[in-house]
Amino acid sequence: MVNELFKRTINFPEPVFLEETVSTNLYLQALCDRIRQEDLTCVYTSFQSAGRGQRGNSWESEKGKNLLFSFVVYPSRLEAGRQFLLSQITALALKETLSQFADNIHIKWPNDIYWKDRKLCGTLIENDLTGIHISRSISGTGVNLNQERFASNAPNPISLKQITGHTYCPKDMLLQILERTAHYFGLLETEQTGVLTTRYKQCLYRKDGLHKYKDKGGEFMASFKDIEPSGKLVLEDEDGAIRKYMFKEVEYVLPSPTLTGLNKNSNTTAP
Known part of the structure; x- marks a missing residue:
């Protein structure tokens, strides 16, 4: 076991541990519906029976092996059109934490975390609106931490233990x-969002070079150009044409996973 002596330097509520729950996102939503919680109130669990991911996917996690958690924030003046900043916050916090333990950690747009071409964790963010503003945001994340074998056949997952050989304290x-x-989140609340966005772009998976993508027209090669404030991904294809995509409008075509020293049967977890 590594890194059991971390000491916090910023105040936030003590995370609440649940031995088991249906979903950390659902549990926290119900808690917040009853009474408003403090910013960064967090629940985490060793097992959830109905974890959810992007695109309506369900997620697998062996009990006690991974980090499954959700937290809530109440942005004070964030317009709905700028909600992608919340994805940047979550992705950066995950990327920078995990980069302490392994090299080649990147953010795959919009907020997955990758090690090389393998998925290490995923996040589902659910926002509530009041008028044109985000009144509440709940982020649920699953980090493949210590699990080494998975029953499902997801194509490209990896756990931190598979990368480093170490066991980690959730x-x-x-x-x-x-x-x-x-x-x-403090940078967001003080309108220092340029720092967030610049750092996010620096950490992106496939930010350099030509890579294969797929949209409704088929596969194509393109290079990364930008991320718009709305979160739209901007690519430039081989013919010099600019292509812009919202989430779910384009796929990354991934290489076959390299299995040397790693377990083939793995999958990413998320609430």
């Missing part, structure tokens, strides 16, 4: 993620 990892989240 709560310690969570505290580090929350501390970085608190830092970046």
Whole structure:
């Protein structure tokens, strides 16, 4: 076990541990519906029976092996058109925490975390609106931490233990993620969003070079150009044409996973 002695330097509520729950996102939503919680109130669990991911996917996690958590924030003046900043905050906190333990950690647009071409964690963010503003945001994340074998056949997942050979303390990892989240949320609240966006772009998976993508017209090669404030991905194809995509409008075509020293049967977890 590594990194069990982390000491926080930013104040946030003590995370609440649940031995088991249907979903950390659903549990926290119900808690917040009853009474408003403090910013960065967090619940985490060793097992959830109905975890959810992007695109309506369900997610697999062996009990006690991974980090499954959700936290809530109440942005004070964030318009709905700028909600992608919340994805940037979550992705940066995850990327920078996990980069302490392994090289080649990147953010795959919009907020997955990759090690090389393998998925290390995923996040589902659910926002509530009041008028044109985000009144509440709940982020649920699953980090493949210590699991080594998975029953499903997802194509490209990986766990931190598979990368490094070490076993990690879920709560310690969570505290580090929350501390970085608190830092970046503070930048949002003080309108220092340029720092967020610049750092996010620096950390992107496939930010350099030509790579294969797929949209409704088929596969194509393109290079990364930009991320718009709305979160739209901007690519330039081989013919010099600019292509812009919202989430779910384009796919990354991934290479076959390299299995040397790694377990083939793995899958990413997310609430």
